[in-house]
Amino acid sequence: MTAAAVIGACVMGFGVIFLLLGALGILRLPDVYNRLQAGTKCTTLGAFCAIVGVGIAEPDWIFKALIVAVFILLTNPISAHALARASYKSAVLPYDGTVVDKYGELGESEEAAGAPEAPGLTAGGRE
Amino acid sequence: MSLPVYICLFGVAVAAVLLCMVRALMGPTASDRLVAVDGMVTITTAMLVLLGLFLGRRIYIDVALVYAVLAFVGVIAVARYLEGGL
Numbered sequence: 001m002t003a004a005a006v007i008g009a010c011v012m013g014f015g016v017i018f019l020l021l022g023a024l025g026i027l028r029l030p031d032v033y034n035r036l037q038a039g040t041k042c043t044t045l046g047a048f049c050a051i052v053g054v055g056i057a058e059p060d061w062i063f064k065a066l067i068v069a070v071f072i073l074l075t076n077p078i079s080a081h082a083l084a085r086a087s088y089k090s091a092v093l094p095y096d097g098t099v100v101d102k103y104g105e106l107g108e109s110e111e112a113a114g115a116p117e118a119p120g121l122t123a124g125g126r127e
Numbered sequence: 128m129s130l131p132v133y134i135c136l137f138g139v140a141v142a143a144v145l146l147c148m149v150r151a152l153m154g155p156t157a158s159d160r161l162v163a164v165d166g167m168v169t170i171t172t173a174m175l176v177l178l179g180l181f182l183g184r185r186i187y188i189d190v191a192l193v194y195a196v197l198a199f200v201g202v203i204a205v206a207r208y209l210e211g212g213l
Contacts, residue, residue: 009132009136012136012177013135013136015173016136016139016140016143016173016177017139019139019140019143019169019170019173020139020140020142020143020146022143022166022170023142023143023144023146023147023166023170024143024146026146026147026150026162026163026166027146027147027149027150032156032158032159032162035150035159035162035163036162039147039162039163039165039166040165040166043166043169043170044169046169046170046173047169047170047172047173050140050173050176050177051172051173051176051191054176054177054179054180054188057180058180060185061179061180061185061188064185064188064189064192065176065188067192068172068176068188068191068192068195071192071195071196072169072172072195075195075199076169078199078203079165079199079202079203079206080165082202082203082206082207083158083161083162083165083202083206085206085210086158086161086206086207086209086210087156087158087209089209089210089211090157090158090209090210090211092156092158
């Protein structure tokens with residue numbers, strides 16, 4: 001068992017533990033938006049560390065492993081953003097303990113003003 | 128590397144997939160299920176790369192890359208459908 005294999009196994013273990021924590025967050029948190037946050041951040045870091053750990057353990061594979069890892073790092077936030085937008089537009093309500101909803105307030109002020117664009121965004125800061 | 132380390136790493140990943148699967152089965156709305164499936168997809172990509180290391184087959188990394196691309200396209204498509212734009 002070489003030193004590279006030991007270091008790679010440690011990095012893989014770190015990543016796999018984060019995968020488990022992300023899955024636990026998806027199971028336990030109260031509504032869609034909280035689940036999305038826990039699931040996306042933890043599984044992105046976990047998958048990145050697990051794949052880079054494979055690349056460390058087998059140095060010949062590091063190039064392909066980095067391609068997969070960087071692809072996950074780039075596309076996971078995009079799909080999470082699309083999911084959050086789709087959940088909000090399909091009227092999934094946040095749970096009762098939510099204290100702020102800036103996106104909903106922005107939509108209401110747009111409807112009240114009747115303007116297609118939010119003027120506060122282009123003028124640099126709203127109110 | 129030794130076999131018990133492989134089994135521990137892979138077992139923790141399988142436990143993570145099972146936790147996501149519970150949420151995908153009992154999620155109250157369609158968005159909950161889609162979030163759980165998205166998490167399962169990312170965990171499965173990492174599991175494919177780990178399996179390639181454990182079995183000593185390099186082709187599994189390519190399989191993981193193709194799986195990640197297709198899963199990304201699929202999640203974006205279902206999200207667009209839920210949003211009502213498809």
